[in-house]
Amino acid sequence: MSADSTPSKETSNPAVDGSELIRFDNVTKRFGSNVVLDKLDFSVASGKHVTLIGPSGSGKTTILRLLMTLVKPDEGTIKVSGEYLSHEERNGKLVPAGEKHIREVRKNIGMVFQQFNLFPNMKVLRNITEAPVTVLGLSKDEADERARGLLEMVGLTEHIDKYPSQLSGGQQQRVAIARALAMRPQVLLLDEVTSALDPELVAGVLDVLRDIARTTDITMLCVTHEMNFARDISDQVLMFDSGRVIESGSPEKIFNDPEKDRTREFLSAVL
Amino acid sequence: MSWDWNVVEDFMPRFWDGVLVTLQALVIGTLIAFVLGLVWALAQRSSQAWVRWPVTAVTEFIRNTPLLVQLFFLFYVVPNFGPSMSPLTTGIVGLGLHYSTYTAEVYRAGIGGVPVGQWEAATALSLSKGRTWRAVILPQAIRRVVPPLGNYVVAMLKDSPMIATIGAFDMLGEAQAFSNETFTTEALTVVGVAFIVVAYPASLLIRALERRLVR
Numbered sequence: 001m002s003a004d005s006t007p008s009k010e011t012s013n014p015a016v017d018g019s020e021l022i023r024f025d026n027v028t029k030r031f032g033s034n035v036v037l038d039k040l041d042f043s044v045a046s047g048k049h050v051t052l053i054g055p056s057g058s059g060k061t062t063i064l065r066l067l068m069t070l071v072k073p074d075e076g077t078i079k080v081s082g083e084y085l086s087h088e089e090r091n092g093k094l095v096p097a098g099e100k101h102i103r104e105v106r107k108n109i110g111m112v113f114q115q116f117n118l119f120p121n122m123k124v125l126r127n128i129t130e131a132p133v134t135v136l137g138l139s140k141d142e143a144d145e146r147a148r149g150l151l152e153m154v155g156l157t158e159h160i161d162k163y164p165s166q167l168s169g170g171q172q173q174r175v176a177i178a179r180a181l182a183m184r185p186q187v188l189l190l191d192e193v194t195s196a197l198d199p200e201l202v203a204g205v206l207d208v209l210r211d212i213a214r215t216t217d218i219t220m221l222c223v224t225h226e227m228n229f230a231r232d233i234s235d236q237v238l239m240f241d242s243g244r245v246i247e248s249g250s251p252e253k254i255f256n257d258p259e260k261d262r263t264r265e266f267l268s269a270v271l
Numbered sequence: 272m273s274w275d276w277n278v279v280e281d282f283m284p285r286f287w288d289g290v291l292v293t294l295q296a297l298v299i300g301t302l303i304a305f306v307l308g309l310v311w312a313l314a315q316r317s318s319q320a321w322v323r324w325p326v327t328a329v330t331e332f333i334r335n336t337p338l339l340v341q342l343f344f345l346f347y348v349v350p351n352f353g354p355s356m357s358p359l360t361t362g363i364v365g366l367g368l369h370y371s372t373y374t375a376e377v378y379r380a381g382i383g384g385v386p387v388g389q390w391e392a393a394t395a396l397s398l399s400k401g402r403t404w405r406a407v408i409l410p411q412a413i414r415r416v417v418p419p420l421g422n423y424v425v426a427m428l429k430d431s432p433m434i435a436t437i438g439a440f441d442m443l444g445e446a447q448a449f450s451n452e453t454f455t456t457e458a459l460t461v462v463g464v465a466f467i468v469v470a471y472p473a474s475l476l477i478r479a480l481e482r483r484l485v486r
Binding site for chain 1: 386388389391392394395396397398399400402406407410411414
């Protein structure tokens with residue numbers, strides 16, 4: 001979609017496979033004097049599963065947080081399904097986006113956090129239905145039905161009436177996945193979703209994600225240290241170092257035959 | 272020293288008048304302190320410096336000056352340029368205002384204690400600002416603030432006799448007046464017992480609430 005056409009929410013259909021869904025143009029992000037992302041350009045096609053790997057502090061998580069609008073870029077622009085995320089066009093000029101615009105574009109994006117971040121004051125069901133009801137305007141019944149379907153998918157139907165504190169970490173994370181999917185986002189951001197889990201609980205969460213990757217056309221952007229999982233689900237792997245993408249390619253290519261020494265070095269350290 | 276039940280009986284009508292004043296001061300004062308404190312706490316989180324700064328200045332000032340001075344100020348000084356209120360109304364406003372600066376700190380800590388991940392999850396789900404506060408942040412903050420808020424209710428009860436100094440006769444005020452008129456001491460003992468009869472169950476109630484809310 002070209003920048004001079006005015007995309008309308010009703011008619012644009014960015015979910016068409018293969019079209020560009022996410023685009024970073026020249027994005028720089030600094031925290032103080034620390035440059036976390038350095039003039040980053042990259043794009044993700046619709047429906048793809050992309051894994052970001054690299055040493056900690058290389059800017060992977062910042063990319064997810066920029067997409068979730070939890071942080072704002074210092075320079076450059078981010079587009080999601082043809083619309084600016086951090087900016088909006090007014091009278092042909094690009095200005096920082098207002099709260100309303102951000103909220104509209106953000107509805108296309110869901111995120112699962114390392115620490116689950118379920119709402120402890122709500123039961124499992126309401127954790128999932130809260131946003132569909134109050135943000136998307138679904139009726140209580142529609143939202144309940146959607147939640148039940150998702151809980152079945154993540155294998156937690158019998159826990160629907162429990163509070164998060166009554167569930168194990170792995171179960172909580174599966175609820176968090178269901179909660180994100182209940183908004184029917186085009187993009188699912190996964191931020192080290194198994195890092196806070198006990199080792200024996202990791203597999204259950206990864207199985208659910210493999211399922212979603214296989215059975216839906218949702219676009220996934222995944223930061224993980226689970227290299228086997230990355231190999232399984234990814235269409236594309238991006239290797240980050242010092243705020244730049246230093247290498248990208250299919251998982252076979254990156255894991256078996258990386259071009260850059262830095263990538264090889266990193267992989268031999270984590271595998 | 273002897274104990275005369277007849278004196279106690281004579282005091283009873285005025286005792287009940289005083290109890291009514293004490294309870295009014297406590298209940299309405301508590302409501303003012305709870306609501307106004309939340310307003311202060313939210314204002315102090317405002318992104319606008321012109322909201323934050325004056326609120327911080329005023330609440331710090333009130334918290335760090337004696338309640339007695341504030342009561343005198345409200346009763347004797349404010350009517351010169353502002354509204355003139357009855358002793359009881361002045362006393363209630365004074366108590367509520369004074370304690371609102373303490374409850375503001377309780378709310379501030381309670382809200383600050385909600386993990387940042389809760390805000391992020393609300394953002395990720397595109398919940399509106401109002402919804403984020405009402406459905407996510409405040410319900411979690413409430414759990415953290417109920418026990419300390421309850422302690423301030425008990426503290427306010429114990430400070431309520433101060434409003435007698437501006438002529439709102441609470442139960443202690445009535446007892447002291449009665450004792451001075453009759454040269455007796457029974458009324459003061461009755462009021463002392465009355466305070467513990469109200470305050471101790473209140474403390475127990477707070478503990479019970481605390482156990483229920485901390486999940």
